[in-house]
Amino acid sequence: MATGSNDMPDHRKRNTFTSYVAPMAGDVRATADTNEWCLPSDLRDVHLATPRMLSGEQIVASAPAYMYSPIAPMEGSGNSSNSSSSTSNNFNNSIGNGNGNGNNSSNSSAGGRYSRGGHKEATFGLLSVTNFKLAFVPLHGGQGAQSAPLASDLYQGNNFLGRNEVTLNNIDQIYTIAEQGRAASALQAARMAGTSSRRKKLEPAKQHNLNGRIVALHIICKNFRLLKFAFQQQDSKLSGASDYGKLIASALARFAYPMRHDLSFAYSYQEPYYSTLVGVSMYASKNDWARELIRCGATEWQVVSASSVPLLQNRLHASKYTLPPHFVIPKCCEVDRFLQLSLAFCDSRAAFWVYSYGSSAASLVRLAELQPSSQQDTKLENIMLELVRKCDERKQLKLIQLTDQLPSTQDVQRAYHKLRRLCTPETPEKFMLQDDKYLALLEKTNWLLYVSLCLRQASEAAATLRASVTCVLQESNGRDLCCVISSLTQLLLDPHFRTIDGFQSLVQKEWVALEHPFQRRLGHVYVSNSEQAPDSEQSPIFLLYLDCVWQLLQQFPDEFEFSQTYLTTLWDACFMPIFDTFQFDSQAQRARAVSEGRLVLRPVWDWGEQFSEKDKMFFTNPLYQRQRGDLAAGQNYRRSLAVGGQHKLLSTTGTGGPLATSSPSRYTINPQLFATQSTVPQDRYLQPSHRILDLSVWDQCYYRWLPVLDIRGGGQPQVDLFYRLMLSNIAKAQRCIDLQSFEDLPDAFYEAMGEQRPSPQSQRDQDQRQQEEPVEYVDGVERRRKPDPGAGGGGSTANGLNVVNGGPLQLSTLSSFFPFGSPIAGDAPHELYDILSGSTELLLDTSSILDKSSIV
Numbered sequence: 076m077a078t079g080s081n082d083m084p085d086h087r088k089r090n091t092f093t094s095y096v097a098p099m100a101g102d103v104r105a106t107a108d109t110n111e112w113c114l115p116s117d118l119r120d121v122h123l124a125t126p127r128m129l130s131g132e133q134i135v136a137s138a139p140a141y142m143y144s145p146i147a148p149m150e151g152s153g154n155s156s157n158s159s160s161s162t163s164n165n166f167n168n169s170i171g172n173g174n175g176n177g178n179n180s181s182n183s184s185a186g187g188r189y190s191r192g193g194h195k196e197a198t199f200g201l202l203s204v205t206n207f208k209l210a211f212v213p214l215h216g217g218q219g220a221q222s223a224p225l226a227s228d229l230y231q232g233n234n235f236l237g238r239n240e241v242t243l244n245n246i247d248q249i250y251t252i253a254e255q256g257r258a259a260s261a262l263q264a265a266r267m268a269g270t271s272s273r274r275k276k277l278e279p280a281k282q283h284n285l286n287g288r289i290v291a292l293h294i295i296c297k298n299f300r301l302l303k304f305a306f307q308q309q310d311s312k313l314s315g316a317s318d319y320g321k322l323i324a325s326a327l328a329r330f331a332y333p334m335r336h337d338l339s340f341a342y343s344y345q346e347p348y349y350s351t352l353v354g355v356s357m358y359a360s361k362n363d364w365a366r367e368l369i370r371c372g373a374t375e376w377q378v379v380s381a382s383s384v385p386l387l388q389n390r391l392h393a394s395k396y397t398l399p400p401h402f403v404i405p406k407c408c409e410v411d412r413f414l415q416l417s418l419a420f421c422d423s424r425a426a427f428w429v430y431s432y433g434s435s436a437a438s439l440v441r442l443a444e445l446q447p448s449s450q451q452d453t454k455l456e457n458i459m460l461e462l463v464r465k466c467d468e469r470k471q472l473k474l475i476q477l478t479d480q481l482p483s484t485q486d487v488q489r490a491y492h493k494l495r496r497l498c499t500p501e502t503p504e505k506f507m508l509q510d511d512k513y514l515a516l517l518e519k520t521n522w523l524l525y526v527s528l529c530l531r532q533a534s535e536a537a538a539t540l541r542a543s544v545t546c547v548l549q550e551s552n553g554r555d556l557c558c559v560i561s562s563l564t565q566l567l568l569d570p571h572f573r574t575i576d577g578f579q580s581l582v583q584k585e586w587v588a589l590e591h592p593f594q595r596r597l598g599h600v601y602v603s604n605s606e607q608a609p610d611s612e613q614s615p616i617f618l619l620y621l622d623c624v625w626q627l628l629q630q631f632p633d634e635f636e637f638s639q640t641y642l643t644t645l646w647d648a649c650f651m652p653i654f655d656t657f658q659f660d661s662q663a664q665r666a667r668a669v670s671e672g673r674l675v676l677r678p679v680w681d682w683g684e685q686f687s688e689k690d691k692m693f694f695t696n697p698l699y700q701r702q703r704g705d706l707a708a709g710q711n712y713r714r715s716l717a718v719g720g721q722h723k724l725l726s727t728t729g730t731g732g733p734l735a736t737s738s739p740s741r742y743t744i745n746p747q748l749f750a751t752q753s754t755v756p757q758d759r760y761l762q763p764s765h766r767i768l769d770l771s772v773w774d775q776c777y778y779r780w781l782p783v784l785d786i787r788g789g790g791q792p793q794v795d796l797f798y799r800l801m802l803s804n805i806a807k808a809q810r811c812i813d814l815q816s817f818e819d820l821p822d823a824f825y826e827a828m829g830e831q832r833p834s835p836q837s838q839r840d841q842d843q844r845q846q847e848e849p850v851e852y853v854d855g856v857e858r859r860r861k862p863d864p865g866a867g868g869g870g871s872t873a874n875g876l877n878v879v880n881g882g883p884l885q886l887s888t889l890s891s892f893f894p895f896g897s898p899i900a901g902d903a904p905h906e907l908y909d910i911l912s913g914s915t916e917l918l919l920d921t922s923s924i925l926d927k928s929s930i931v
Contacts, residue, residue, distance in 0.1 A: 126210035131343035138319030143197035279332035289320030372753030443553035530765035533563035790891025
């Protein structure tokens with residue numbers, strides 16, 4: 076494991092990686108003589124608070140700092156009893172229960188936090204910049220350092236990141252606040268800077284002259300998180316003036332905006348990867364595409380591999396094309412003829428098959444627009460559309476021009492920025508101003524409008540395929556909004572893609588294999604062209620797609636196997652450079668990174684690399700219902716394996732069709748040798764509402780960093796918890812019935828029967844009496860005497876549900892953004908582990924609990 080700066084040489088060359096390193100142990104300029112930080116002596120050993128390091132990770136810069144909530148009140152100014160501050164005081168009370176940045180402990184020593192009225196304003200600790208992340212390690216001195224370990228262990232944790240850490244890929248905007256006057260404390264300086272005009276944005280790809288002292292940093296992340304740090308600015312008698320803010324800002328300016336992709340931490344992290352991924356089709360081979368053709372019954376299309384085409388192996392001609400390694404084209408067209416026609420289209424993206432539906436195998440096709448030089452003559456486009464028409468059984472085709480119907484990538488980027496500004500208020504005052512006109516501000520972002528337009532176009536494309544008409548989606552380059560509409564269309568039509576494995580295979584096919592430019596759209600690399608803005612090509616198209624999927628999940632909660640937690644985690648995973656899935660624009664870039672940069676490929680779908688089994692349990696939707704028709708189709712149907720467990724693979728359909736997720740054979744599959752009929756169910760399609768008034772804001776993803784909006788004991792997580800409790804009780808009851816041992820019946824059974832749980836001794840006496848009594852069989856079913864009812868118990872705990880004075884059951888006080896948000900002491904009891912394990916056991920079961928004859 077890397078140890079950061081301990082292995083650094085004494086000399087530090089300028090303009091190199093070693094020019095910014097962490098101070099050595101004992102090198103922090105805070106001594107008892109200077110009393111620079113005005114803190115107790117046990118909190119001055121800042122060098123002890125080193126972040127947890129990964130292999131290949133090195134510390135760039137470290138500095139003592141204060142981390143505080145973006146909308147937590149700062150030190151009060153003026154008289155708190157006057158009317159102008161009454162609203163602020165009420166606001167303080169409303170958010171006093173949690174820390175907005177998810178600190179590890181809800182209670183810290185008085186020396187570690189500055190507080191007013193019991194509110195925890197800021198946490199003192201060490202702020203470090205590495206070549207992988209920005210990490211803040213709080214210093215908890217004295218009592219209270221381990222106040223709530225139980226409260227936080229049920230909230231999502233990442234094996235690579237702590238609660239107060241973000242990857243450099245996740246950082247979007249950095250604002251520096253220069254010193255203006257002298258402040259008595261770091262928090263007061265930050266408060267003064269929040270209302271001043273000394274706030275300056277660090278622009279990527281520009282040389283920055285950081286003049287003056289920096290008292291605070293505001294960091295806006297791409298996943299809607301706002302981090303605010305304050306630095307104490309005092310002169311040291313021994314070592315002169317210290318500007319920790321400038322040290323951190325300079326390091327972030329260098330490493331948060333890389334100009335080349337090989338500067339990413341992924342190239343430094345050389346730990347070997349041993350795949351445990353099953354059930355996901357990666358579409359990285361010709362066989363993967365051939366299996367999908369077989370599943371969809373598309374017999375008029377053929378798979379082409381670039382490695383088998385001589386024209387694409389010729390370096391002189393291959394440079395003209397930007398094609399994926401494998402793609403599907405009309406069978407009626409020769410490969411060379413197709414490649415010749417594709418040169419007239421943007422990015423060489425001629426008609427690519429992605430899906431077929433129905434008995435007539437109506438096809439869904441993606442097509443780019445003509446090159447600007449060829450737009451005056453549409454002859455080549457008509458030829459390509461005619462080739463697609465020949466593949467349709469009824470010779471019908473509908474062209475949907477997405478460029479005219481949907482926003483551009485820059486429109487999506489502007490809407491994203493407006494939405495993020497709305498979800499990341501910097502001060503309580505700004506939050507209150509936004510809250511007064513929230514709906515108007517939300518409408519002005521146009522984000523929900525774009526979500527509505529995408530759902531409408533997907534519904535139109537799905538209706539076209541249901542009418543047995545081939546649908547062609549046309550966009551400028553065929554790699555942005557085509558991915559959104561094509562993926563949503565298949566989600567509406569095919570229940571396989573609503574499972575976890577199916578959804579991951581869909582993203583792999585539509586976004587990764589067909590090369591959505593993740594590197595440019597997510598801003599992993601910043602261009603240095605002075606004529607072009609660094610973020611001119613950025614656009615969170617993938618977030619727009621995930622939001623559309625979340626809207627479908629709200630409208631059809633029992634049709635999707637994955638939960639909103641899974642979708643939120645997937646968006647966070649886009650900024651984890653260790654995994655290559657969302658890091659490249661094309662497969663050619665990925666291949667060069669492996670051959671030249673020795674990059675170790677790790678698919679993000681292997682969730683066990685990032686999360687524990689407990690965290691993966693929240694990826695499943697407890698409301699998901701498998702249809703009885705799927706059960707009668709055969710025994711090959713299995714649930715997804717994303718939550719772990721030793722189970723068999725999932726068949727691609729519910730009709731006993733061939734496995735599309737089995738390991739690829741060394742022989743090439745010929746689709747003509749298999750059944751020509753589609754095995755996709757035609758009675759499981761969805762018809763969503765796409766009006767704006769029917770849509771909602773994805774609160775878990777956008778609001779989870781705002782503690783003021785957290786509702787303890789409310790929100791969708793409480794509903795999910797209740798359903799998981801019922802599934803857990805059903806699993807326990809079914810196990811007791813199967814084993815004919817009733818000692819482990821759930822507490823809910825005795826509460827419903829108005830009985831007390833028998834003690835182990837009384838249970839054994841009862842079992843002995845039952846063995847002595849003659850057993851009566853009715854139709855082959857054993858009947859026993861019902862136990863005498865006992866007195867109802869009060870105050871018992873039933874798996875996370877508390878009975879209060881014999882009244883109704885009360886759910887645990889989890890965050891409304893659970894498993895995100897901020898844990899507080901006393902929530903998340905140990906019984907929740909029992910709920911999760913029991914409900915997951917039932918979700919992974921190969922047969923529906925309702926089909927068990929013993930409890931029907």
